[in-house]
Amino acid sequence: MSVLIFIDINDEGSVKKTSFEVLTYGAKLARQLGVPAEGVVLAPVKEDLPALGKYGVQKIYQVQHEALAHFDAQVYTSAIAQVAEKTGATVLVFSNNTDGKALAPRLSARLKAGLVSGAVALPDTGDAFTVKKSVFSGKAFADIKITTPIKIITLNPNSFSIEVGEGTAETASVEVTLDAPKVKILNVNRQSSEVPLAEAELVVSGGRGMKGPENWGILEDLAKALNAALACSRPVADAHWRPHNEHVGQTGGAIAPNLYLAVGISGAIQHLAGVNRSKVIVVVNKDPEAPFFKAADYGIVGDLFEVVPKLTEAVKQLKG
Amino acid sequence: MKILVCISKTPDTTAKIAFTDNNTKFDAAGVQWIINPNDEYYGLVRAVELKEADPSATIHLINVGGADADAIIRKALALGGDEAIRINTESADSFGIATQIAQVARENNYDLIFLGKETIDYNGSSVGGMVAELLDLPYISLATKFELAGTTATVTREIEGGEEVCTVSLPVVISCTKGMAEQRIPNMRGIMAARTKPLKVVEPVAADTLTQVAAFSLPPAKAGVKLVDADNVQELVRLLHEEAKVI
Ligand SMILES: Cc1cc2nc3c(=O)[nH]c(=O)nc-3n(C[C@H](O)[C@H](O)[C@H](O)COP(=O)(O)OP(=O)(O)OC[C@H]3O[C@@H](n4cnc5c(N)ncnc54)[C@H](O)[C@@H]3O)c2cc1C
Numbered sequence: 276m277s278v279l280i281f282i283d284i285n286d287e288g289s290v291k292k293t294s295f296e297v298l299t300y301g302a303k304l305a306r307q308l309g310v311p312a313e314g315v316v317l318a319p320v321k322e323d324l325p326a327l328g329k330y331g332v333q334k335i336y337q338v339q340h341e342a343l344a345h346f347d348a349q350v351y352t353s354a355i356a357q358v359a360e361k362t363g364a365t366v367l368v369f370s371n372n373t374d375g376k377a378l379a380p381r382l383s384a385r386l387k388a389g390l391v392s393g394a395v396a397l398p399d400t401g402d403a404f405t406v407k408k409s410v411f412s413g414k415a416f417a418d419i420k421i422t423t424p425i426k427i428i429t430l431n432p433n434s435f436s437i438e439v440g441e442g443t444a445e446t447a448s449v450e451v452t453l454d455a456p457k458v459k460i461l462n463v464n465r466q467s468s469e470v471p472l473a474e475a476e477l478v479v480s481g482g483r484g485m486k487g488p489e490n491w492g493i494l495e496d497l498a499k500a501l502n503a504a505l506a507c508s509r510p511v512a513d514a515h516w517r518p519h520n521e522h523v524g525q526t527g528g529a530i531a532p533n534l535y536l537a538v539g540i541s542g543a544i545q546h547l548a549g550v551n552r553s554k555v556i557v558v559v560n561k562d563p564e565a566p567f568f569k570a571a572d573y574g575i576v577g578d579l580f581e582v583v584p585k586l587t588e589a590v591k592q593l594k595g
Numbered sequence: 596m597k598i599l600v601c602i603s604k605t606p607d608t609t610a611k612i613a614f615t616d617n618n619t620k621f622d623a624a625g626v627q628w629i630i631n632p633n634d635e636y637y638g639l640v641r642a643v644e645l646k647e648a649d650p651s652a653t654i655h656l657i658n659v660g661g662a663d664a665d666a667i668i669r670k671a672l673a674l675g676g677d678e679a680i681r682i683n684t685e686s687a688d689s690f691g692i693a694t695q696i697a698q699v700a701r702e703n704n705y706d707l708i709f710l711g712k713e714t715i716d717y718n719g720s721s722v723g724g725m726v727a728e729l730l731d732l733p734y735i736s737l738a739t740k741f742e743l744a745g746t747t748a749t750v751t752r753e754i755e756g757g758e759e760v761c762t763v764s765l766p767v768v769i770s771c772t773k774g775m776a777e778q779r780i781p782n783m784r785g786i787m788a789a790r791t792k793p794l795k796v797v798e799p800v801a802a803d804t805l806t807q808v809a810a811f812s813l814p815p816a817k818a819g820v821k822l823v824d825a826d827n828v829q830e831l832v833r834l835l836h837e838e839a840k841v842i
Contacts, residue, residue: 291755346759348724348734371720373754376712376770377736380724383690389805390689392719405809412715414612418809457733458763461749465757473755477842501842512773519739519774520753525608525715526632527773534841545608548715551814555839557831558820568820573834577825589832590842 278305279364280314280332281355283374286345286463288321292474293370293430295330295437300397300430301368302331307400310365314444315358317343317351328444330437336362336449347456348377356385357451364425371429372473379429389421392429395552409434412525412548432473433531434552472521475504478532478553480523482508482546484539484560484579488516493583494538500590506530506550508540524549539579542567559583596652596765598642599705601696601723602671602679603631604664605716614811621716621811630667633711635674636778637771641741642709643675644776653677657699659692661685665794672789673781679792684799687807689717693725694802700730706746706765712737712772720770727768735767739774 280301283291298314305312314335316324324335336358342350355378359367367382369375371393383390391406395416399405403420406428410417421427472478479498481491498505505521512522523530525548535553539560540546547570550556558571559582568574575582606612607627615622630639639656646652656671656679658664668679682695700708708727713720720736727734739758740751746765751758753772781789823831835842 285755348736352728373737376720377724377734380721381728381734383721383805384693384725384728387803387805390721391806392721410716410718411612412718416812416814420807420809421805422807423805458735458761461760461762463757463759465754471756522773526636534835555841570817571820572817572839573831574820574822575825575828575831576822582825582828585828586832589829593832593836
């Protein structure tokens with residue numbers, strides 16, 4: 276019996292930030308269950324794996340195989356299933372990020388293991404094994420009971436604090452047999468300078484109140500001063516003022532940053548659905564009746580074209 | 596080419612979220628039902644576009660649900676698709692739904708299976724991956740672009756902070772997200788045609804249940820907004836720094 280944590284590596288060989296969250300989460304869960312916390316790494320990695328022990332993981336299994344050079348959900352699933360079987364894993368933990376969303380359901384079907392995706396807290400492991408997850412696009416929670424011997428959880432990004440302690444993980448390599456991947460990667464376009472939106476702690480978001488793409492400079496300046504990622508409302512992405520991956524809400528991305536700063540967004544229910552798990556919401560809108568103020572923690576009623584540059588200055592002052 | 600598009604029924608995006616039966620069931624009283632927007636805008640519309648480019652293609656829509664799903668299935672048929680299949684069961688979990696879809700897929704040998712990236716009620720993002728595994732097919736999740744040349748698909752998928760472009764030979768299972776296609780409004784001809792398109796009702800196969808809902812809950816209400824004067828933005832920055840401690 277053990278908790279097996281999938282350590283997700285990006286295409287540059289670095290451990291993703293969400294991996295630190297799942298390592299902390301998985302290690303705590305293992306302690307709660309009184310079983311070892313173990314990690315698994317499939318992709319080529321540049322970083323020092325034993326150092327990940329500081330997140331509480333005791334052992335890391337590394338699989339080296341040419342079929343794993345790039346992410347392929349089918350091949351990765353096969354590799355993780357083999358590691359899980361060889362090591363007797365009883366709980367598998369992933370981030371509910373792009374790779375986790377592709378792997379966890381496949382493994383659920385393969386191992387006949389109940390899956391809870393989008394967990395927001397540690398499971399309740401008293402009489403049953405029950406995991407709280409976000410449902411109705413952040414408007415509610417559900418406690419889901421997993422009734423199978425093997426259990427799979429994907430943890431929502433930014434919903435569990437990373438904890439760093441002391442410790443070094445032991446590493447071990449595992450042999451697996453794999454077919455060649457059927458999916459071939461042609462290229463990866465990543466803005467490595469930017470914070471990925473789903474992982475960002477601070478997010479500055481613009482709506483139709485921005486009037487046009489030519490005005491985004493003031494938001495970019497504010498985001499830069501804060502070291503925040505950018506997001507937008509649906510009409511903004513639909514009008515191609517901003518790229519699709521910045522669209523948040525019911526039909527876009529769901530995010531849970533520490534700070535969500537909404538500028539010129541009315542706060543329609545479908546928009547709120549993607550951002551209402553943010554810890555602190557700040558709204559800048561010229562209309563005091565904008566529904567967003569009801570969901571906000573702080574607000575400024577005013578013209579964004581005046582308020583935003585002043586905010587940027589004030590943030591710069593704070594940061595010295 | 597045979598395309599299968601998975602369609603699920605979800606509460607309207609403005610529906611009031613409340614629960615009954617000791618917080619174990621969604622309160623459907625007065626709720627309007629819609630096609631899950633991720634299935635409709637991205638999966639279904641892209642499939643219809645592919646058929647417009649290649650009229651020899653056939654599109655089947657599939658829903659796992661009771662007779663109360665027929666209205667949204669007809670609505671989906673109004674956007675496109677040749678026929679629909681409804682597996683007559685209320686599944687207990689995503690694995691149950693995936694088992695039913697995989698069974699139909701096995702019998703019909705689809706080249707392409709499209710789903711939305713998630714439903715807006717359960718937010719599971721799980722059925723696509725499960726179907727792919729049950730059928731032992733490749734799976735590309737969170738696809739924002741899909742192009743076909745012969746039997747080779749070129750697909751762009753979201754990754755953290757960017758995108759990845761890949762190729763794969765059909766058959767393949769694809770979960771679709773924003774970028775795949777633009778929302779369409781059904782026209783009168785489509786609505787008329789949908790009335791007479793076949794909607795087959797199929798009885799379910801046995802499926803395992805891996806999870807069950809123990810209880811629903813609502814998040815605690817917000818304390819109320821603290822307004823700061825527009826001439827005093829430094830005060831907002833101070834509050835965010837000292838009180839909220841987020842910057
Ligand atoms: C099925 C469905 C799914 C949807 N999914 C999503 C989704 O995922 N995400 C999403 O965002 N929307 C979604 N929508 C759309 C949603 O209902 C709203 O239409 C949308 O969020 C409005 O975007 P907005 O706030 O940018 O624009 P508006 O509603 O037009 O609001 C603009 C705001 O800017 C303010 N403003 C204007 N000028 C200024 C100024 N100079 N200074 C300050 N404030 C100013 C105005 O007071 C107003 O409040 C969905 C709708 C449906 C039906």
